[in-house]
Amino acid sequence: MTPFKKVLLFCHRWLGFISGLVVFIVSITGCIFCFQDEIQDAIHDHRHVTVQSAPYKQPSELISAVKTAYPNASPDFIYYFGKGRPAAVYANQGKDGFEFIYLNPYTAQITYHEKLETNFFIVVEYIHLYLLLPPAIGKWVVGVAVIIFMAIMVTGLILWWPKRKSDRKRSFTIKWGGRWRRVNYDLHNVLGFYATSIAIILAISGLAIAFKPVSKAIYDAANIGRDITYDEEVTEPKSDSLKRAGLAKQPVVDIAFAHARQQAPEAQMFLIHNDPALSGAIGVGAYAKSMHYSHATGFEFDKYNGKLLKSYIYDKKSPGLKLIEMNYDIHVGQIGGLTTKIIAFLASLICASLPITGFIIWLGKRKKAKSKATKVRGAVHHKTHRRVVQAS
Template identity: 65%
Template sequence: MTPFKKTLLFIHRWLGFISGLVVFIVSITGCIFCFQDEIQDAIHSYRKVEVQAKPYIAPSILKAEALKGRKGATASYVYYYGIGRPAGVLVTDKKEGLLFVYLNPYTGKITHTESPASNFFIIVEYIHLYLLLPANIGTLVVGISVIIFVVLMITGIILWWPKRKSDRKRSFTIKWGGRWRRVNYDLHNVLGFYATSVAIILAITGLSISFDWMREAIYTAANLGKAHPEEKVVFKSDSLLNGKMDTTQVINKAYLSAKAASPNAEMFLIYDDAAKAGAIGVTAYAQALHYYKSDSYSFDKYTGKLLNRTAHEQKSAGMKMNNMNYDVHVGQILGLPGKTIAFLASLICASLPITGFIIWLGKRKKSKSKKVKTVVHRRTVRQHLPTDR
């Protein structure tokens, strides 16, 4: 092995020790989370409703129903998840904390209420994002470990890549008939090679979810450095009208305006900013439970006046890339095949710290065994050498 590769192996090994446990936890939780929508749809009846031939209940009515009997509680987010799915209101209650209230969008009847922290898949997501540590600390630990993992994948490819063309065919397959140590070695190297490209994409999109600097880097790179200041504008309501107008129906007006402008959208998210100058934001998503293709709207919270509309087609490449981030990260950008690829890649990533540790342990034991044999050999030779008398 060349001095360069020896150095690379040293770096690869110790970075693996540093990040291995976190990489395993993040990968296995990502693996579990990939099919969370399908699993929850199968086990929770409240995630589906009977389709009725009438329009959805207005968002103001859904908010009022979700807040009923909760003194001092607030609700800023209203979701319409699509045909055959419930509506949802995110409630902040002083006593119970965050609550997600599901309602029938055709009748306004509450079908289920839960704390996000009690949902198994939300817990898995929290572990995945920040290991259930304080968010600012856990996010940093996960982020650093993911960056290290990307370095490990690259150094691993360099260390493993076969020199001779004749060895490449053998190197790209697992020798299942070999001894278990050989199989483990192949599992680490061969599966690691096949998963590398997907794993790096998952790592980058994961970092983008947690860190502004990564989102900005993707935005800048996709736009080839070109600035789009209009996409960074934060639209505000005319706060001078605060208290002077009846605003009870403005959120309904905003929703209906967005629905009329995006008639083919399947899912809607309505955000009512509580700040005096805050606007009402409506995002219309092309497909239910998918977050890539969307039209964004901002409305004055006092008059309902449209302040801005950004259709998906109008968005810059960088904005589109950041919008598709979640769908790429969980694989659903390609539908069920994409989720399967993300699942398998995450499973392989979870296995790499384990197979890598076994390889290191085997080499360590082999090294100790060689040292013992050498010492025994020397003693034996000395015992049989003739002595001067």
Template identity: 45%
Template sequence: MTPLKQAIRKLHLWLGLASGLVVFIVSITGAIFTFQEEIREATEPWLKVPVAATPALPPSRLQAAMLRNHPGLTSPWVMYMAPDRSALVYGTDKAGGSYAAFVDPYTGQELHYKDLKRDFFTIVQEIHMYLLLPVAVGEWVVGIGVLIFVVMLITGMVLWWPKRKKDRHRSFTIKWNGRWRRVNYDLHNVLGFYTASIALIIALTGLVMSFEWVNNSVYLTANMGSSFPEEKMPPKVTAQPVSTPSLPLIDQFYAQIRRGSPTAQMLYVAAPVAPDQPAYSIAYRTSLLYSHRDEYYFHPTTGEVLKAIPDAGKSRGQKLIDANYDIHTGQILGLGGKIIAFLVSLISASLPVTGTLVWWGKRNKPKKEKPRRPQPVQAV
């Protein structure tokens, strides 16, 4: 083995031992979260509603339905899903707790109420993104762990690459009838090779959500080095109101989004946060898909549209960033993509385990007994 390959092997080993637990947890929770929508639909009947002939109620009516049943909360945003799905009204309390009310968008009836701190998939997502640590700490721990995993995938490919042609068949197959050390070694190397390219995509899209510099790098690369600040910078709030709006502001936002994006299936409509910050809302073309989105910025006190960014007018880089979550979860390719993401995530979770066993097996390899030399026969 060349000195360079020996150095790569040591780098692969020690980085793997350092990041193995983080990679295992992030990968296994990612696999669990992959089919969360399908599992929710099978186990949560309140997600579906009959489609009515009348239009959906404005967001202030849906917020009022939730707040009437749960006083003491505030509702910063409402999510309209597909026509046959309940609307999600998000609520917070003074202690920072998060709650979700599922409301029939046509009648305003609350169908279910959930404390998100006790929701299984919300907990899985928090572990996946932050390891249940404070966000500022957990985001860095997970981000660095995934960044190391990217290096591990690249160095693993270098170490896997067969030097001789006659070794290629062995590098592509698992010798199931071998001893456990050989089977484990093959599981680590062969499965790692077959999933490396997709695992790299999943890891890199995860880094886009963790680090701004990765996000910017992907944006600039897709745009061939060009940047378009007008699609990334929110507008400034300058004008102040001269009269009180006749409708609740969030209803004005909703009405203007419906006019601007009439075919959108999913709407995120947020109330103003502060009088000097624009209110931000999104219209998604397809329900439960987060790419192909029109974005809106509204004046927080007058309700007028300050900026609209339609999907059709966005650069390639921004469209790629918008599709990042769908690529990360595999759902951009439908059910088949989710199955691939699920299997690759499971295999990614196995790599730190099989890699550690390879290291442990080499350190604890049974020593072969040296053959004893025959003793000379002494003459009597």
């Protein structure tokens, strides 16, 4: 082994020790989360409603139903998940925490409610994002571990890559008929090779979700040569409280929802931001596919008079903004449907296995080195003993 590869092996091994446990936890929770929508749809009746010919109830009617049941609630977000799915209101109840309230979108009847911290997949998501640590600390622990893991994947690829072309064919397959240590070695190296590109994509998309500078870097890279800045394109407008003259004759959330449905008639899902505690405008996003968060068209309205302040038409967005809005769908593997979900699931599962198979390889080499050292000491002792006996 060359001195360069010895250094790489040292870095690969010790970086693995440093990040291994976090990488395992993050990978296995990501693996579980991949199919959370499908699993929850299968086991929870409240995620389905009977499609009716009647139009959706207005957002203000959903808010009114929630306020009647929860007088102290502040309805921050309103969701229309699509035909055959319920609407939902994410309500802030102050000291009582947040409540996710499901309603029939055709009748405004409350069908189910839950605190998100009691939802198994939300807990899995928080472990994935923060390891259940305070978010400000947890995201850095996870972020640093993910960056280290990307370095490990690259060093592992360099260390594993066969020198001779004749060796490459057998290096790309697992020798299932070999001894278990050989199979473990191949599981670590061969599966690691196949998962590397997908794992790095998942890692970068995750970092972009957690850290704004990473998201901006992706935005800038995709927009090279374009005269547009991140802040210019994504900064949300503010409602002007000094211009309350001419208040809207109907609730602004209803105006926003109606406008979005008119401008994006093919959209399947709508998300309305209605946080009354903030000075920001009321925003509504129209999403092309239910439960997918890319390919969105958005609008911002003055929350006092209902005036349209800004539009985010999907076809007019820059490539950079389109790309970073795909981060979630890329990260969970749903960007290309079931096929990419399965790929993301398998890649996450392999990533979870790598710290384990790598540790087993290290243990095996350590035991082998100790055994070799013991044999050498025994041989030296035997030769010395023979010389002493012969001399006497």
